[in-house]
Amino acid sequence: MSDEKIPTEVKEGIRSSMTRRDFLKMSGTGLAGAALLGVAGCSTGGDQQQGGKSARTLNTYTSQDIASIEPTLSGDIYGLALLGNVMEGLYALDVNEKPVPGQAKSMSISSDKTTYTFNLRDGIKWSNGDPVTSRDFKYSWLRGINPELAAPIYYGLRYIKGAEAYNSGEGSKEDVAIETPDDKTLTVELASPIPFFLNLVAQLPIYFPQQQSFVEKMGEKYGTSASTLLCNGPFKLTEYEPSQGALMEKNQDYWDKGNVQAEKVDQKVIQEHNTALNLYESGQLDQVGLLAEDMKRYGNSPELSTITKFHPVYSSFYLEDEAMANNNIRRALAIGFDRETLADQILNNGSVPAYGIVPEGVKGPGNKTFREAQGPVMESDPGKAKQLWGKGVEELGRTPKLELLAASDTTGKKVATYMQGEYKKNLGADISLNLKPFSTMFSMSQEGNFQFNSALGYVMDVDDPINILQVWTTGNGFNYSKYSSKEYDQLIESASQETDPDKRMQTLLEAERVLLEDTPSAPQYHSGSALLTKPYVKKWPKYQTWSTAYKHWRLQTQ
Amino acid sequence: MLLYIARRFVIALVTLFVIITATWFMMQFLPGSPFNTTGKLTPAAQAKLMEKYGLDEPLLVQYTTYVANMVRGDLGTSLYFRGTPITEILLNRAPVSAFLGLQSLVLGLIVGLPLGIIAALRHNRTADSSATVVAVLGVSIPNFVLAALLQYWVGLKWGLLPIAYWESYAHTILPSLALSVFVIAVVARFIRTEMLEVLSQDYITLAESKGLGRVAVVVKHALRNAITPVVAVILPLVVSIVTGSIVVEQIFSVPGIGQEFVRSIVVKDYQMILGTTILYSTIFVLARLVQDVLYGIIDPRIRVAGQKE
Numbered sequence: 001m002s003d004e005k006i007p008t009e010v011k012e013g014i015r016s017s018m019t020r021r022d023f024l025k026m027s028g029t030g031l032a033g034a035a036l037l038g039v040a041g042c043s044t045g046g047d048q049q050q051g052g053k054s055a056r057t058l059n060t061y062t063s064q065d066i067a068s069i070e071p072t073l074s075g076d077i078y079g080l081a082l083l084g085n086v087m088e089g090l091y092a093l094d095v096n097e098k099p100v101p102g103q104a105k106s107m108s109i110s111s112d113k114t115t116y117t118f119n120l121r122d123g124i125k126w127s128n129g130d131p132v133t134s135r136d137f138k139y140s141w142l143r144g145i146n147p148e149l150a151a152p153i154y155y156g157l158r159y160i161k162g163a164e165a166y167n168s169g170e171g172s173k174e175d176v177a178i179e180t181p182d183d184k185t186l187t188v189e190l191a192s193p194i195p196f197f198l199n200l201v202a203q204l205p206i207y208f209p210q211q212q213s214f215v216e217k218m219g220e221k222y223g224t225s226a227s228t229l230l231c232n233g234p235f236k237l238t239e240y241e242p243s244q245g246a247l248m249e250k251n252q253d254y255w256d257k258g259n260v261q262a263e264k265v266d267q268k269v270i271q272e273h274n275t276a277l278n279l280y281e282s283g284q285l286d287q288v289g290l291l292a293e294d295m296k297r298y299g300n301s302p303e304l305s306t307i308t309k310f311h312p313v314y315s316s317f318y319l320e321d322e323a324m325a326n327n328n329i330r331r332a333l334a335i336g337f338d339r340e341t342l343a344d345q346i347l348n349n350g351s352v353p354a355y356g357i358v359p360e361g362v363k364g365p366g367n368k369t370f371r372e373a374q375g376p377v378m379e380s381d382p383g384k385a386k387q388l389w390g391k392g393v394e395e396l397g398r399t400p401k402l403e404l405l406a407a408s409d410t411t412g413k414k415v416a417t418y419m420q421g422e423y424k425k426n427l428g429a430d431i432s433l434n435l436k437p438f439s440t441m442f443s444m445s446q447e448g449n450f451q452f453n454s455a456l457g458y459v460m461d462v463d464d465p466i467n468i469l470q471v472w473t474t475g476n477g478f479n480y481s482k483y484s485s486k487e488y489d490q491l492i493e494s495a496s497q498e499t500d501p502d503k504r505m506q507t508l509l510e511a512e513r514v515l516l517e518d519t520p521s522a523p524q525y526h527s528g529s530a531l532l533t534k535p536y537v538k539k540w541p542k543y544q545t546w547s548t549a550y551k552h553w554r555l556q557t558q
Numbered sequence: 559m560l561l562y563i564a565r566r567f568v569i570a571l572v573t574l575f576v577i578i579t580a581t582w583f584m585m586q587f588l589p590g591s592p593f594n595t596t597g598k599l600t601p602a603a604q605a606k607l608m609e610k611y612g613l614d615e616p617l618l619v620q621y622t623t624y625v626a627n628m629v630r631g632d633l634g635t636s637l638y639f640r641g642t643p644i645t646e647i648l649l650n651r652a653p654v655s656a657f658l659g660l661q662s663l664v665l666g667l668i669v670g671l672p673l674g675i676i677a678a679l680r681h682n683r684t685a686d687s688s689a690t691v692v693a694v695l696g697v698s699i700p701n702f703v704l705a706a707l708l709q710y711w712v713g714l715k716w717g718l719l720p721i722a723y724w725e726s727y728a729h730t731i732l733p734s735l736a737l738s739v740f741v742i743a744v745v746a747r748f749i750r751t752e753m754l755e756v757l758s759q760d761y762i763t764l765a766e767s768k769g770l771g772r773v774a775v776v777v778k779h780a781l782r783n784a785i786t787p788v789v790a791v792i793l794p795l796v797v798s799i800v801t802g803s804i805v806v807e808q809i810f811s812v813p814g815i816g817q818e819f820v821r822s823i824v825v826k827d828y829q830m831i832l833g834t835t836i837l838y839s840t841i842f843v844l845a846r847l848v849q850d851v852l853y854g855i856i857d858p859r860i861r862v863a864g865q866k867e
Binding site for chain 2: 067068070073148150151154169224242243268269270271272274275278279281282284437439443
């Protein structure tokens with residue numbers, strides 16, 4: 001998933017047209033993940049501040065419209081996250097965001113780790129009473145690969161053998177390696193042994209089942225309202241209106257209903273950040289996302305918690321620009337600012353300083369995280385930066401005139417201004433800022449219409465380093481730098497084909513070192529999200545990707 | 559008179575058409591694609607979608623197709639809420655905004671008129687100065703500030719009315735209040751000025767000297783004459799309410815047109831940008847049309863001048 005464009009954009013659009021926000025500090029930027037929250041509470045307000053709550057209703061919100069809930073066509077994180085609550089794949093995410101059996105009761109993997117065989121549970125049902133069968137999965141997956149539908153998150157399916165050929169129009173549907181020998185068994189063969197396949201199966205709605213007869217009966221209306229969607233998840237969708245929100249009810253036919261506490265989930269759309277805060281304060285929401293500017297007020301609140309998201313944020317250098325093509329100039333810019341101050345003081349919202357591309361917490365070799373195994377690969381060093389800058393200027397024969405492209409929302413501006421100040425102080429360089437609404441900044445970066453940018457990250461889909469590292473392979477749409485290295489491409493490719501987990505991780509560790517040595521991008525921080533949660537919420541899933549799982553919420557009830 | 563109205567109507571139609579055309583072509587300059595919500599679409603998939611929505615055709619073809627469909631009442635489907643017809647979204651949301659606007663207007667008149675009248679009758683006394691202060695505040699405090707204050711104090715701190723959402727009648731009060739204060743201020747100021755002018759007329763003195771009571775003079779002679787021009791000021795107020803509600807809807811999570819308008823531009827939902835633009839400009843142009851016609855009725859000189867042109 002790319003940066004959360006819609007949220008930021010919308011706020012941006014509003015902010016740029018109305019200066020009131022700065023005056024009131026009412027709205028902020030959409031830090032990834034911060035905006036999408038599970039929030040519990042009940043609408044009677046007040047009395048549930050102490051003790052438990054009277055109703056088993058979770059009151060949740062999203063900061064933007066839930067644009068689409070069509071399982072194949074949805075591409076916005078709010079729609080995708082909602083689908084994860086009303087539908088379920090063969091695997092599902094547990095409270096620690098690890099994939100565990102969902103609609104499947106068991107699974108076996110071939111020795112070459114490319115063939116997965118799933119056995120479905122008995123008694124799993126659609127909300128219309130029909131049984132969920134392996135054919136529903138096959139139909140859905142093929143639907144996601146179908147080039148005619150241009151599914152926004154097709155990329156999640158491309159690992160299946162034959163998928164790329166069918167999707168590009170070169171192969172056929174029949175050659176996609178998904179088999180259903182009977183209603184309870186599904187076998188899928190992957191093009192390469194990817195270790196995070198079950199994460200994809202558990203998380204991406206494009207892997208959830210869909211009933212062919214229902215989809216075809218609904219036609220164009222499929223997945224546009226609560227009544228035109230079939231559910232098989234912990235909750236059933238009872239109401240849905242993209243700009244107002246969704247209402248969910250506990251699914252009494254769900255196989256694991258004993259582990260679902262909430263009877264209802266009321267998920268509203270609240271675009272105005274201050275409105276959400278007021279609703280939380282009044283007890284109508286039990287969790288609320290905070291923005292950097294709220295930290296003064298809530299920094300010491302016992303209800304505050306922070307999560308580091310799988311959302312690395314970095315600055316990319318456009319290598320086709322003459323000045324940016326210079327190694328020393330890039331290195332100087334990459335190490336010429338203080339990462340700690342940036343994360344801890346400028347942002348102060350759960351974000352952590354980034355000494356590498358792969359975020360904190362992402363899996364690494366053995367029991368270690370990737371970051372623990374790698375250690376810092378890029379550290380700030382103003383003295384050396386100045387030296388490199390001087391060398392770069394000499395090589396270029398002139399002091400380059402540089403412009404930093406950044407988003408004009410609160411965070412984007414804050415970070416860019418900080419970078420500008422650091423470069424002035426540490427390099428003696430005058431960098432001008434080019435602040436644009438997020439969507440424009442995003443397009444300009446993709447089109448190579450910039451020198452270097454700031455705080456344009458990548459929201460990861462799964463807990464695996466390759467998910468972020470593959471961004472810098474030749475021709476990737478998120479490779480803003482237009483970095484192209486045979487060595488790097490080779491490393492990512494061999495990691496994709498490697499079946500030995502440890503060797504694979506070693507290759508990826510090397511890839512990150514190679515990448516940062518070449519410095520097409522400079523890690524800035526790993527984005528975090530800060531939240532307030534009512535005391536009676538005893539447990540909730542602290543997911544690092546964009547998923548939510550109301551199934552795992554536990555409240556102290558009266 | 560009919561000719562005058564007909565002329566105004568034709569001008570209104572031409573204005574609308576120019577607005578739509580200008581918006582349509584300017585929209586093409588928006589950077590980025592409406593389909594990169596995940597940014598992970600392959601170029602082939604993007605091309606497929608462009609083709610599906612007819613965005614790969616030459617601009618002129620796209621434009622004529624759009625206009626042809628529009629004339630038939632088909633505004634296309636949303637690129638953002640995939641597949642949902644624009645007219646359906648507008649029809650769902652317009653009543654909400656209309657209710658909010660109308661309630662604000664009525665509230666504004668109910669409070670504004672008496673306030674202005676009292677101020678005029680108590681000219682240069684405490685009531686007058688207080689009314690003036692209210693009017694100045696009402697005009698100068700932006701409605702979004704007021705909305706935020708109302709939400710915080712009335713909604714959260716005092717817990718009197720709902721903080722947000724659009725569920726029961728109680729939910730409509732704060733947003734209406736936030737929008738109506740401007741109306742109150744404008745109407746009060748306007749009626750005060752008109753009343754003062756009327757009250758200084760000879761026929762009022764005559765009526766008073768005939769021995770008519772104060773109330774009779776005010777109601778029968780002064781108010782009737784003072785209130786007619788207010789009709790004309792209501793229409794610009796409608797326009798200001800409509801634009802104001804874009805922000806107020808956002809603050810109170812009201813599912814009206816305003817939210818849609820802003821969002822559509824940001825996510826490049828071309829059809830929705832046009833749909834909301836058409837709706838808004840129709841309201842504005844209609845307001846102007848009605849105003850012109852009303853002026854014509856109120857003041858025959860305008861009508862005559864219009865014909866001579």
